Amino acid sequence: MQYKYLSGSLLEYSIKKEKLLLQIRKTIDNDTLIDLIAMGLPNEIIEKIDREKLQRPKDLHNEIGKLEYLATKKNKDTKKTKLSTDNKKNKTPCKICKDKEKGTGFHPEDECWFKD
Numbered sequence: 001m002q003y004k005y006l007s008g009s010l011l012e013y014s015i016k017k018e019k020l021l022l023q024i025r026k027t028i029d030n031d032t033l034i035d036l037i038a039m040g041l042p043n044e045i046i047e048k049i050d051r052e053k054l055q056r057p058k059d060l061h062n063e064i065g066k067l068e069y070l071a072t073k074k075n076k077d078t079k080k081t082k083l084s085t086d087n088k089k090n091k092t093p094c095k096i097c098k099d100k101e102k103g104t105g106f107h108p109e110d111e112c113w114f115k116d
């Protein structure tokens with residue numbers, strides 16, 4: 001599944017969802033909040049977030065912000081040529097992810113999250 005990124009959209013989503021959930025139930029705990037917010041995120045993003053490190057929804061927002069920055073940066077380069085080059089790029093599984101047993105990431109090795 002391809003997820004189309006709009007600038008700021010995932011971070012906005014994550015912050016809005018936190019507010020919404022807190023409106024519904026003020027006593028909701030941080031772990032539940034994080035899980036509920038994360039459920040709506042694309043797998044591509046969830047795979048790259050270390051859930052163990054997240055203690056508050058704010059930590060999740062930070063991670064999303066970082067990942068989204070990478071995604072938006074990539075989008076800016078390819079915007080003019082639209083989707084044609086993007087599709088080709090994503091058909092090769094990332095070797096770094098595979099070697100590090102992080103699953104099969106379909107992204108260029110240069111942009112790999114697990115790159116040293």
Ligand SMILES: [Zn+2]
Binds near residue numbers: 096098108
């Ligand atoms: Zn990778």
